Amino acid sequence: MSLGFQIPTDIMQMQENDPTLSTLLQRVRGRKKETNTNGVQNEYVLQNGVLYHQNGQVKQLVVPKVAREIVLNLGHSIPWAGHLGKYKTTARIKRHFHWPGLQTDVAQFCRSCSQCQKTSMKSPSKAPLQPLPVTSTPFERLGMDIVGPVEKSKTGNRFMLVVTDYATKYPEVFPLKSVKAKTVAFSLVQFFSRVGFPCEILTDQGTNFMSELLKQVYQLLGIKRVRTTPYHPQTDGLTERFNQTLKQMLRKFVNETGSDWDHWLPYLLFAYREVPQASTGFSPFELLYGHEVRGPLALLRDTWGGDQGKEGTINVISYVVQMREKLQRMRELAQTHMLEAQKHQKTWYDKSARQRGFQPGQKVLVMLPTSDSKLLAKWQGPFEVQKKLGPTTYQVSTPGHQRSSRVLHVNLLKEWIPRAEVFLIQAVKEEEEADDQYLPLPVSTELDVSHLSKDQQSQVQTLLYSETFQEYPGRTNLVEHDIVLKPDATVRRMSYRIPERLLVSLKKEVDLMLSLGIIQQSKSEWCNPVVLVPKKDGTIRFCIDFRYLNSISKFDSYPTPRIDDLIDRLGKAKYLTTIDLCKGYWQVPLTKQSQELTAFRTPWGLFQFTVLPFGLHGAPATFQRLMDQVLYGLSEFSCAYLDDIVIYSTTWEGHVEHLKVVFDRLRSAGLTINP
Secondary structure, eight states: OOOSSOOOOOHHHHHHHOTTTHHHHHHHTTOOOEEOTTSOEEEEEEETTEEEEEETTEEEEEOOGGGHHHHHHHHHTSTTTTTOOHHHHHHHHHTTEEOTTHHHHHHHHHHTOHHHHHHOOOOOOOOOOOOOOOOOSTTSEEEEEEEOOOOOOTTSOOEEEEEEETTTOOEEEEEESOOOHHHHHHHHHHHHHHHOOOSEEEEOOOTTTTSHHHHHHHHHHTOEEEEOOTTOGGGGHHHHHHHHHHHHHHHTTSOTTOTTGGGSHHHHHHHHHHSOOTTTSSOHHHHHHSSOOOOHHHHHHHHHHTTTTOOOOOOHHHHHHHHHHHHHHHHHHHHHHHHHHHHHHHHHHGGGOOOOOOOTTOEEEEOOOOOSOTTTOOOEEEEEEEEEOSSSEEEEEOTTSSSSEEEEEGGGEEEOOOGGGTTTOOOOOOOTTOSOOSSOOSOBOOOOOTTSOHHHHHHHHTTOOTTTBBSSOOOOSSOOBOOOBOTTOOOBOOOOOOOGGGHHHHHHHHHHHHHHTSEEEOOOSOBBOEEEEEOTTSOEEEEEOOHHHHHTBOOOOOOOOOHHHHHHHHTTOSEEEEEEBTTGGGGSBBOHHHHGGGOEEETTEEEEESBOOTTOTTHHHHHHHHHHHHTTTOTTTEEEETTEEEEEESSHHHHHHHHHHHHHHHHHTTOOBOO
8 A cells, every 4th residue: 555655764864964853962962861750761862873762661763854744644644543633643653753842743733634624523613693683673574484394284285484573573384385486475475465565584595585586576575685694594593493493382282193283383373472582571462462462361361350450441542542652662672672682692602602714715614514424424625715794704615516606604614724834833723622631641831821911920930840730640659549448348340341333442542541551451350340431522431430349448538628618718819820730630549459449341451540540439538638738737828629729819929929839839749730
């Protein structure tokens, strides 16, 4: 099989000619070995004239710049590499190779991989919500949609034409036998004969709504046609939401075959129109007629109460005046409620949204459905942005498709990153695998303190020890976790069956934990079952079922502090710093006799944990005991809840001193902090 590139053989000469390695080559001779706080040897060495990086027991060949893309291709792009994400690709490469900035290069290489960009199902962050203008005039703006085909009714109807009013939320539904433009136009004329001509109608880009016949009807009646962007039903959210409600109501009343659905439409429409809407505070009937209509409950009340409570007879002029005043007040209140509802919806929606934009000429990928098969659904492109039409809509050139250009919402677009830019970009925006990475990588990252002033930054930077701020767990020497069993207890449970399709993922998780020293080979007579829990992104989370072990081991009653008590201790503090320890439990070693109790079986052998695993009921007590020991005597300005530490002070100078004391305690305890 051809790799598509040639592999050079003179690695020694390439290292000598690489300017990025010249400093290392000059300093490597005569340089003393470095040892980090965990006692792991870390140095560059020359062996037979070739530069290596010694990281503990692992000797990694240092790759010159001209050969790094070859290593990246072999570690990520070929079938035997599997196009895995940046974390697993980095772990694979670091078993054999090293170079300055390896993690950044791997992240950029994976992020700019054309296959990964097109097949990734993780969508970019959604754009902030753009509320539609609020209208207070009934039937000035309408939304329209087609529902179906549904089960054919006894009268031959298979579709529903849904029309909704944006001011009163009043819905109308027409059962149809077909969705031809002529049929739709006839139903609209019927509707207009009752409510008048609207100013604009919002529809999707269905062929029946885009027909020449409807275009002529709109022109004749002075109606503006507004279209939603393709595959973005949120634009006409009112109609789409009513469609869902109508379907739910119909399911509860239709017969077993569903052939009588059109029989129930008048009753269900009355039910919907009679109740107040959350966005307006009034029912559609009230906003349309100015009073509550008489329904089944009103009829029952009149039957029991007679004519009590009914208003006396008034003349026509007084009735018209009162009706107009009442309708005006109700519309003003409804508009206020709608604006308030839009504000709340936007606040909730924008919590996970961020502003995104593209420039004309920029390359983007487009998510459009092409197949029902999940294996064939992928981002298409790259295509070129032609122009920006609105805050969240763009016209994109789509050559080779049925239409040469499309108008698309920004949520259906994501930036295309060409491979040529991989080694030119320094800053990396973390998008892939951002969801709670289970196994960290042993790499140090500079902490962001840009929110402080320059003087404060310089003071804090001196406290940020590189060996303390790490993305991998340290190993404390202050405590060990011990599992104390009840008498005559043994665990040897049957393993859960693991599906064949998950074995590859399980093997990679086991290999990675072995390489990090989290687990080791075991000869224990104990065995706990492995559980693979699916995550939202389709990957798996490796877990051990310790429920039975917990049931036969003694419980540690060491107290954990109450959150409200910790908050009270903050008092009048003006400066707060929160610290999150890196995989806190994994920084606590297990006693020798406890390690074999955590054994678990896999198809590749029996393994046991060397550190405190997640899932043991005594783990929180052990870790809280550790933190109380580390912070002993510092309760005036620090507190901890498991692996979360808060440092609080009333002055900046005092806060810097408090930070130094806590960081020194953590460093001496061998604990590391998430940067």
